[in-house]
Amino acid sequence: MTNHVGTAEPHAWQTGPLPAYPQADQTGLHAWQTVQALQNGENNPGAGPRAWQTVLDYIESLLQRGTLAPGDRLPGERALVAQLGVGRSSVREALRVLDVLGLIHTRSGSGPSSGATIVAAPRGGMSALMRLHVAVNGFPVADIVRTRLILETAVAIDLAGATPAPTLDRAVAHLEAMDDPALRAAEFLEHDAAFHLALAEASGNQVITATMAGLRSSIENYALVGTTRLPDWSATASRLRVEHRGILAAITARDTSAAGSLIHQHISNYYKETFGATPPSGSPAHPGATTPTTPPPGDTAHG
Amino acid sequence: MTNHVGTAEPHAWQTGPLPAYPQADQTGLHAWQTVQALQNGENNPGAGPRAWQTVLDYIESLLQRGTLAPGDRLPGERALVAQLGVGRSSVREALRVLDVLGLIHTRSGSGPSSGATIVAAPRGGMSALMRLHVAVNGFPVADIVRTRLILETAVAIDLAGATPAPTLDRAVAHLEAMDDPALRAAEFLEHDAAFHLALAEASGNQVITATMAGLRSSIENYALVGTTRLPDWSATASRLRVEHRGILAAITARDTSAAGSLIHQHISNYYKETFGATPPSGSPAHPGATTPTTPPPGDTAHG
DNA sequence: GTCACTATTGTGGTCTGACCACAGTAGCAC
DNA sequence: GTGCTACTGTGGTCAGACCACAATAGTGAC
Structure with a gap:
C-alpha cells in the first residue's frame, strides 16, 4: 500500500525507445x-x-x-x-x-x-524562473522581447506553412474577446497574451509554448505599467486589434512571409511605443522577409 | 547586524527606471x-x-x-x-x-x-527545469531540437550581422579543443555544446543563452547514448568539426544567409544521423535563406 | 438490508527544538 | 605583534509533534 511506484515500462520516445538509458553521468557526478x-x-x-x-x-x-x-x-x-x-x-x-x-x-x-x-506542467515553473530572473535583472527586458521576436516569428512562419492547416480556434476566441470595448487594459493584455500563447500552442511545440508563457509572464507587470504611459491606450488597443487580425489572416492565407513580417512588426512596434526605446534587433533581418511582402497596414485583413 | 537588506535604490532598467513598480497584481492574487x-x-x-x-x-x-x-x-x-x-x-x-x-x-x-x-544564474535552473520535463515526457526531444534550430539559427544570423563584429574567442577555443583526436565522445560533445553555447553568449542575449544551456542539458544523455548508435563516430566527429568551422567562417565573413543555413543544416543533420528520425521542421524555411547561398560543403572554411 | 453517522487511517502542511559542521572574529596568552 | 583558542552566527539536518483534510471502515438506527 505504501509502494506507489509501479512497474510501468519505460515510456517510448518519439523516435523509438532507447535501448539503455544511462543512469548517471560518466563523470560520476549527479x-x-x-x-x-x-x-x-x-x-x-x-x-x-x-x-x-x-x-x-x-x-x-x-x-x-x-x-x-x-x-x-x-x-x-x-x-x-x-x-x-x-x-x-x-x-x-x-x-x-x-x-x-x-x-x-x-x-x-x-x-x-x-x-x-x-x-x-512546465509553464508554471518556466514563468516563475523567468519572472524572478527578470526581477534580479539577470534577464534584461530587452532580451525577453528579443527572444519573443525570434520565437513568435518562427511560430507564425511555421503555422502559415503547416500542413494540414492548424486549428486556431482558441486564438480566434481571444481575438474576439479583445473586441469588447469595455475591456480594461489589464483584461485586454490578458487576452492579448493568451492570443499569442494560443498561436504557440497551435504550433504543437511544447518547449516553445512553455517558454513563451514564461517570457510573457516575466514582463507582465512591465506591460501593465506600460499602458499607463501610453498617450492614448484606446488608440493603441485598436491598432493592436488590427494587427492581430492581420497576423491571423496571413497565417490562414498560408503566406509565411507576411505572417513572419507582421508579427515581427507587431511585437517590435508595441515595444517601441510602450517603452519609447529603440526596438531590440531580435534578428537583424526577420526571417522569410528577404523579399519583403508589403504588409497590409490597414484593416484589409479583417474578418 | 541582522538586517542584511540595505536601502539600495531600485536598479535601473535598460531603457530607464520605472517610476512606480506595481507591488502586486490587480487581481489581489500573488x-x-x-x-x-x-x-x-x-x-x-x-x-x-x-x-x-x-x-x-x-x-x-x-x-x-x-x-x-x-x-x-x-x-x-x-x-x-x-x-x-x-x-x-x-x-x-x-x-x-x-x-x-x-x-x-x-x-x-x-x-x-x-x-x-x-x-x-539562470542556467542551472533552466537546465534542471528542462531536464526534468524531458524526463517526464512533457518536453518531447523533437521539440527541444526544433527550438534549438530556431534559436541557434537566429543567433548565427544575429552574430553575422552584428556591428561591431562580436568576439568569438571562446567559441574558437572550444573549436580547437575539439580537434584533439584523442578526445572521447563525451568530451567531444562537451566542447561541442560549449561551442554552441559560446555563440549564444556572444550574441549577448541572456535569455537565449540560458535557454540554450537548458535545451542542451536536457538532451545531454540522449546525445551521449546517440553516439553509440553511430556506425562511425570518428567520421561523424570529423564532419562536425568541418561544419563548425564553416559556421564560424560564415559569421566572420558576415554572411548572414550562409551562417543561418549552415547552422540549421548542422543541427538538423546531426539529429537525423544520430537518431535516424525525420528531422524536425524547426521552421519550414530557415530564415535568411530565401535565396539560398550554396554553403561550402567541404573544408573551404578552414582556418 | 439500507442508510446515515462516526471513528479511524493516512496524507501533506507546519511548527518547534535540538543538534551538527563550518567559518569568521574576538579575546587572550605569550 | 603573533599565534592560538573560544565564541558566535550561519546554513544543514533530523526528530517529533501537532493540524487540516479526505477517504474509508466501522457502527448503529431504522
Whole structure:
C-alpha cells in the first residue's frame, strides 16, 4: 500500500525507445551536484551530497527510467524518509522544488488522489524562473522581447506553412474577446497574451509554448505599467486589434512571409511605443522577409 | 547586524527606471498563488496561502522593488522566521526553490560571505527545469531540437550581422579543443555544446543563452547514448568539426544567409544521423535563406 | 438490508527544538 | 605583534509533534 511506484515500462520516445538509458553521468557526478558545482564555482570538497539532492536525484532517476510517469503517485513523504535515510524536511525541500518546477502536484487527505502526483506542467515553473530572473535583472527586458521576436516569428512562419492547416480556434476566441470595448487594459493584455500563447500552442511545440508563457509572464507587470504611459491606450488597443487580425489572416492565407513580417512588426512596434526605446534587433533581418511582402497596414485583413 | 537588506535604490532598467513598480497584481492574487491555482486548476478555497509561498512572495517583492539586488545577502533564515511568522522549515523550502532556480547561493559559516546571497544564474535552473520535463515526457526531444534550430539559427544570423563584429574567442577555443583526436565522445560533445553555447553568449542575449544551456542539458544523455548508435563516430566527429568551422567562417565573413543555413543544416543533420528520425521542421524555411547561398560543403572554411 | 453517522487511517502542511559542521572574529596568552 | 583558542552566527539536518483534510471502515438506527 505504501509502494506507489509501479512497474510501468519505460515510456517510448518519439523516435523509438532507447535501448539503455544511462543512469548517471560518466563523470560520476549527479546532475544536481553538477548544477550546484557550476553555480557555486567550487568543488565543495569533503562535503557529501546534500540530503535534498539525494531525494531529487532519486526521483529524477525514477522519472528517467520511466518507473514514474505522469499520473503516477510518488511514494509518501514518510516512505521516502525511510527509503532514503534522510529527514522529512529534506524530502519536503526536494518535493517543493519539484512542485514549483511544475513536475508534481500535491494533495492532502486520503484516498487515491492524495499525495504527490507526477504532472507535466512546465509553464508554471518556466514563468516563475523567468519572472524572478527578470526581477534580479539577470534577464534584461530587452532580451525577453528579443527572444519573443525570434520565437513568435518562427511560430507564425511555421503555422502559415503547416500542413494540414492548424486549428486556431482558441486564438480566434481571444481575438474576439479583445473586441469588447469595455475591456480594461489589464483584461485586454490578458487576452492579448493568451492570443499569442494560443498561436504557440497551435504550433504543437511544447518547449516553445512553455517558454513563451514564461517570457510573457516575466514582463507582465512591465506591460501593465506600460499602458499607463501610453498617450492614448484606446488608440493603441485598436491598432493592436488590427494587427492581430492581420497576423491571423496571413497565417490562414498560408503566406509565411507576411505572417513572419507582421508579427515581427507587431511585437517590435508595441515595444517601441510602450517603452519609447529603440526596438531590440531580435534578428537583424526577420526571417522569410528577404523579399519583403508589403504588409497590409490597414484593416484589409479583417474578418 | 541582522538586517542584511540595505536601502539600495531600485536598479535601473535598460531603457530607464520605472517610476512606480506595481507591488502586486490587480487581481489581489500573488504571483505564486496564481501559478499554483493554474497548476491545480482549483481555487483552493478557505485555505490561506501556503507558508512557503508567503516567504517566496516576500523575497520576490524585495527583488522587484530593488531592495535586494545581486550581491546582497538575504536576511538569515531565523530572521525571516521572525519577520514573517512562519516556521524555519517553510523558510527553508522557499530558499531551496530559489537556490535551485539559480537566484540565491547559500554558504554556511560566519562572516560577510556567509548566508544566502542573491545571484543571477539562470542556467542551472533552466537546465534542471528542462531536464526534468524531458524526463517526464512533457518536453518531447523533437521539440527541444526544433527550438534549438530556431534559436541557434537566429543567433548565427544575429552574430553575422552584428556591428561591431562580436568576439568569438571562446567559441574558437572550444573549436580547437575539439580537434584533439584523442578526445572521447563525451568530451567531444562537451566542447561541442560549449561551442554552441559560446555563440549564444556572444550574441549577448541572456535569455537565449540560458535557454540554450537548458535545451542542451536536457538532451545531454540522449546525445551521449546517440553516439553509440553511430556506425562511425570518428567520421561523424570529423564532419562536425568541418561544419563548425564553416559556421564560424560564415559569421566572420558576415554572411548572414550562409551562417543561418549552415547552422540549421548542422543541427538538423546531426539529429537525423544520430537518431535516424525525420528531422524536425524547426521552421519550414530557415530564415535568411530565401535565396539560398550554396554553403561550402567541404573544408573551404578552414582556418 | 439500507442508510446515515462516526471513528479511524493516512496524507501533506507546519511548527518547534535540538543538534551538527563550518567559518569568521574576538579575546587572550605569550 | 603573533599565534592560538573560544565564541558566535550561519546554513544543514533530523526528530517529533501537532493540524487540516479526505477517504474509508466501522457502527448503529431504522
